Amino acid sequence: MKRMAFAATALVAATALALTGCSSDRGGDTGGGTDEEVTGFDAGSTIGVALPDKTSENWVLAGQLFTDGLEEAGYKADVQYAPASNTVAEQQNQITSMVTNGAKVIIIGAKDGKQLATQVQAAKDAGAYVIAYDRLIENTDALDYYVAFDNFKVGNLQGQALLDGLAERAGHEAPYNVELFSGSPDDANSAVFFDGAMEVLQPAIDDGTLNVVSGQTEIAQTATEGWLAENAQNRMDTLLTGSYGGDVVLDGVLSPNDTLARAILTSAQQAGKGVPVVTGQDSEVESVKSIMEGIQYSTINKDTTLLVEQAIKMVGQLQKGEEAEVNDTESYDNGSKVVPSYLLDPVIVTKENAAEAYANVPSLLEIVESYK
Numbered sequence: 001m002k003r004m005a006f007a008a009t010a011l012v013a014a015t016a017l018a019l020t021g022c023s024s025d026r027g028g029d030t031g032g033g034t035d036e037e038v039t040g041f042d043a044g045s046t047i048g049v050a051l052p053d054k055t056s057e058n059w060v061l062a063g064q065l066f067t068d069g070l071e072e073a074g075y076k077a078d079v080q081y082a083p084a085s086n087t088v089a090e091q092q093n094q095i096t097s098m099v100t101n102g103a104k105v106i107i108i109g110a111k112d113g114k115q116l117a118t119q120v121q122a123a124k125d126a127g128a129y130v131i132a133y134d135r136l137i138e139n140t141d142a143l144d145y146y147v148a149f150d151n152f153k154v155g156n157l158q159g160q161a162l163l164d165g166l167a168e169r170a171g172h173e174a175p176y177n178v179e180l181f182s183g184s185p186d187d188a189n190s191a192v193f194f195d196g197a198m199e200v201l202q203p204a205i206d207d208g209t210l211n212v213v214s215g216q217t218e219i220a221q222t223a224t225e226g227w228l229a230e231n232a233q234n235r236m237d238t239l240l241t242g243s244y245g246g247d248v249v250l251d252g253v254l255s256p257n258d259t260l261a262r263a264i265l266t267s268a269q270q271a272g273k274g275v276p277v278v279t280g281q282d283s284e285v286e287s288v289k290s291i292m293e294g295i296q297y298s299t300i301n302k303d304t305t306l307l308v309e310q311a312i313k314m315v316g317q318l319q320k321g322e323e324a325e326v327n328d329t330e331s332y333d334n335g336s337k338v339v340p341s342y343l344l345d346p347v348i349v350t351k352e353n354a355a356e357a358y359a360n361v362p363s364l365l366e367i368v369e370s371y372k
Contacts, residue, residue, distance in 0.1 A: 040321030048098030155196020165277035229263035236267035252277035258287035
């Protein structure tokens with residue numbers, strides 16, 4: 001069974017496979033890599049990078065790393081962001097411009113992965129390669145590669161962290177009262193995170209260990225439009241008002257990222273519900289501080305530096321006329337094809353293992369050590 005990044009269910013399948021090969025044009029069997037054979041291009045070519053917005057620290061960092069890394073490798077970097085306040089149309093226009101300007105590879109962190117198939121096809125028709133970065137682009141067989149952290153595993157880690165945190169901090173035996181949050185419905189990763197978490201949490205819901213007091217357990221009920229903190233806080237406010245009156249305790253919340261985690265915690269504290277166990281993702285500075293202060297329970301370390309480095313490495317392989325290295329050819333079905341993928345391993349971070357987890361991230365390690 002293939003993992004569909006936008007489906008309600010998912011199954012991890014990671015098949016290690018390194019693919020390399022040379023050819024003179026795009027056309028023919030590649031044995032599991034792109035749908036067409038690979039041709040090289042000039043070392044000084046333009047590489048386009050289309051990123052969704054600057055609402056996350058990691059997107060801001062990625063833009064700078066792509067600019068520096070591509071230029072250091074000898075390419076011309078065309079890195080653009082779609083404004084957070086508008087529709088996906090601006091990113092569509094940016095990708096079209098990159099194609100028109102002759103970009104040989106276009107790396108796309110999709111603002112909405114369901115609405116870029118036309119632009120990806122145009123890139124392929126122009127002879128460019130397209131790599132989906134962090135977010136899968138759906139419903140197109142013109143997509144060449146996907147590079148990301150293993151987002152289903154991210155969800156697994158978040159679900160297990162919620163269970164571990166409840167056992168550690170709730171101060172009473174099960175059942176535990178919890179609520180569930182998921183990401184923006186226009187981000188294909190949202191369902192993958194949620195499905196990964198629910199693979200861990202659903203058995204605990206079924207056996208009565210967890211009690212979702214609101215009854216909202218479907219992704220459509222738990223979604224957070226735009227990944228916006230205010231939307232998460234508003235929903236948490238509504239849940240607390242409707243389901244947690246009087247002495248009803250909120251023990252924990254599944255949060256898919258750090259921005260939403262902090263908003264959820266703010267809501268709970270303002271409502272006088274104390275500090276529930278709350279998960280997160282992205283290792284944002286304020287959340288790392290919160291974890292070290294014993295407030296937010298966990299986050300996920302997905303080192304943006306490593307992800308950008310891998311994407312640039314793939315560009316280099318394509319430039320030489322090789323297939324880009326992948327380690328998964330089974331898991332990510334975008335609705336039109338199973339996309340050859342390179343998946344990196346995420347790392348769960350709590351107060352107890354933060355120093356080890358951030359040993360190679362000096363800025364975060366400094367924060368952790370300041371609390372010792």
